[in-house]
Amino acid sequence: MAEVLPPASMLRTLVECEDWETQFVRYYVSPLVRKFTETVTSFRAELVTMVANQGNYANTIESEVDQTSVIDNEYRLSKLPQLWRKIDYINFSSFLAYYDLAKYQTKYPFLEIFIKHSEQLEIIKNLWPIVQFIKILSSRLSYRISRKDAEIITFDQFIYKEVDKADLNKMFKRFEKSWNAIIDKVYQCHKLGEKQRMSRNMPIVLGLVEVNDFGIYLCAILEYLIGIQNNFLLDVMNIPPDSCKALRFLEKETSTATLITPSQYSIRSLALNQARIDNIIMYDREELGGIHMFSQRNLGIGCGLDVIYDLQRIEVELARQLLFEKVYIDTVDETSLYLPPFSYHMELIQLSPHILGDITDLIPQEKIPTTNLPHVCQPSNMDKSLDNLSEILSSLEILLSFIKRTPGGNGESFIKDYVNQWLKLSGLIENHEFHDLLNRPLKLKHIVSLYELIEGQVANLTIEYIHVKYKEGITPQQEDEIENLIDFESNKPAIIANEKSVTDPLFLYICDPSLHFWPPAISELEYLDESFPDSLFVNQAFEAYKFVMDLIWFDKLYKNNHKNNNQDGNGYQRKSSKEKPKR
Known part of the structure; x- marks a missing residue:
């Protein structure tokens, strides 16, 4: 070696050391490795020669380097445990088995609630892609699309017409994946019609919030996912005070918009349309939520399958992931909806x-x-x-x-x-x-x-x-009642309600001050409901409207003729000067 490579004492720099190692591998290691079988045979021949010349000392050397000896049971029991250890994967099941000890269940109450909800917590991550896409739909289509068009236009057609179709396409794929991942579970909890699998060819009405018709599928999905998060947070709030160190960060928060509860913990309540992604629980069991970070295998001989978990640190880490900035999601304006209902064109x-x-x-x-x-x-x-x-x-x-x-x-x-x-x-x-x-x-x-x-x-x-159900005819007696109600001299307008309850008296809607059907001067009049004909029903609204418009037109015509002909200088009386419009 000295004849080929310089001695180690002469090496001064890192480059010289690396060059020396490269040369050593080239001249002394590679030739032996390249012809491995030949090298082993030659080595064994040298050992045989050494045994003949040196006796017992050679046997000792052979026993230390001989890797071809048969490994028996005695060798396995005495030697292998020092080299190899049988272990298993650290997963959620092993964590549950470790925690399932009576001494831990009362000491770490948040972990108990986490394990109770663990299977469902992972589902909540589907909420945000759904909310994100339907908020885009609402912002771009509210008041601009009719109900009929929403039932015809597909998601694919909507995306194709938009300028940012590439971004919308990505958002829709996440929306589609989340919808289809959760719809089967929703059907197990809600009585719905035919199952709606999401695809680009489905009508956009499925992505619009509404309590009826096609909107029930989206509302059921939102209710299911939000219910999981809210129920989890409610269970956390019921943990006895001072019994969980991992929840101390919740005790320090103060807010005027907090969930009303006897617990000492403070969790904000927020409407879904105001929520951010940080307010939604995004838990993925594949990441084990920090569990694997705080675990260690037992290093003792024969104990490779044993895993020790630092439950206190795991509880703190999970509490931070699952509770920090998370909110209790409220419904909108005392309704059963978690997002404002979609506003169709002409339906304000x-x-x-x-x-x-x-x-x-x-x-x-x-x-x-x-x-x-x-x-x-x-x-x-x-x-x-x-x-x-x-x-x-x-x-x-x-x-x-x-x-x-x-x-x-x-x-x-x-x-x-x-x-x-x-x-x-x-x-x-x-x-x-x-x-x-x-x-x-x-x-x-x-x-x-x-x-x-x-x-x-x-x-x-x-x-x-207007729908035919509102076109029921009116009787001559009802015409007289309407005619007596209208005061042409004061020019006070009459407005006919258009409601769905066709068997209700019309005055219930016409005279309801909360619906603001009348101008301020009219709504302030007393006994308005007493003066309105109570024989009219909602299904006669159209004919009543037409009759009123005929009266107004006939009155204007009469006044124009009266003015042009300069007749009746003392004014006119409605009943005596004109005839009713013919119908």
Whole structure:
């Protein structure tokens, strides 16, 4: 070796050492390894020669290096345990077996609750992909799509039309995976119709929150997943005070929006539409939640299968993962829904019948001045087609809903200025007619009156398409009662309700002040319900409406003729001067 490589004492740098090792392997190791069988045979021959020359000393050397001897039972018992140990994988089952000792169950109460819910906790991770996608659907389609179109358009068609289709496609895949992973479990807990497996070819109505029809599947999924998280948190809150060191971080939190409970622990309650991903339990058993980090095998001989767990540290780690920033998820506005119901196009009042009254409470409302009315709805300023009026009404629905959610507007502020100050409302000006409408001298105190004006024009165009169940005829006696109710001289309007309970008296809806069917001056009148005909039912709403419109038209016609002919200088009396409209 000295003839080929320099002695070790001459090596001074790391490079010289590495070069020396490389040369050593090349000249002394590689030749022997390259011809391994030949090397072993040669080595054994040298041992035989050494035995003949040195006797017992050679036998000792051979016994130490001989790896070809037969391994018997005695050798296994005395030698192998020092070299090899039989072990097993550390998994959740081994942890459960270790914890299933009476001395641990009372000492670590949070672990007991964790083990109780462990199988279901892993399912909650499907909640966030579902919520994330349906919030995208709601933000882009609310007030913009009709119920009929939502039942026809597929998820694939919706994604294809969007600009960010690549991102939406990824989000939908996660949504689809989570939906299909949970739908079977939901069917075991809820009585639903035909099982709906999610795919790109399914209608988007399945992703819209609603208590009826197709929305029941999504609501059932949300209720199931949120129930798992809420029940887990409630059990945690019931742990006796001062019995679990791992929960001390919950004792320090204080909040005005906390879950009302006799426990000393504080866990926030929050609506799902306000929640972040950090507020949802994202537990994955494959990661063992920190359990494997705080375990150690028994190093004693013959004890390789024994695993020791640091339960205190495991409890602290799991509590941090499963409870830190997690919230109790509340329903929305005293309803049974966990997300606001989806708002279909032209269904604002049906969804929120009190919204006009709520806005009036926030911002005192006034009628649009008569001097401004020509600027608002003159044919030269507005396309009177049904499609365009519907788009304007849809934009007004979005604006009304936004005003209700963001109180504090000034009634003297112009509607245009209010829209321009909110980025979320920037899409409203895309409609050319609505943009022109915003340029009119209208203020926030006129918003309800403006909505009623546009809604009335839409109603006049769509009334003929009302469901046949509301077209029951009215009797001559009922015509007289309606005619006596209307005061043409005071120009007080009559509004007919359109409700689903066809057998109810119509006055129950017409005279309900909470529904705000009447302008303020009318709703303040006493005995309104006594003056309204109680013989009219909801199924006669259409015919009653037509009769009232005929009366109004006939009255205007009579007044025009009366003015042109300059007849009856002392005024006129409704009953004596005109005949009823023929029907």
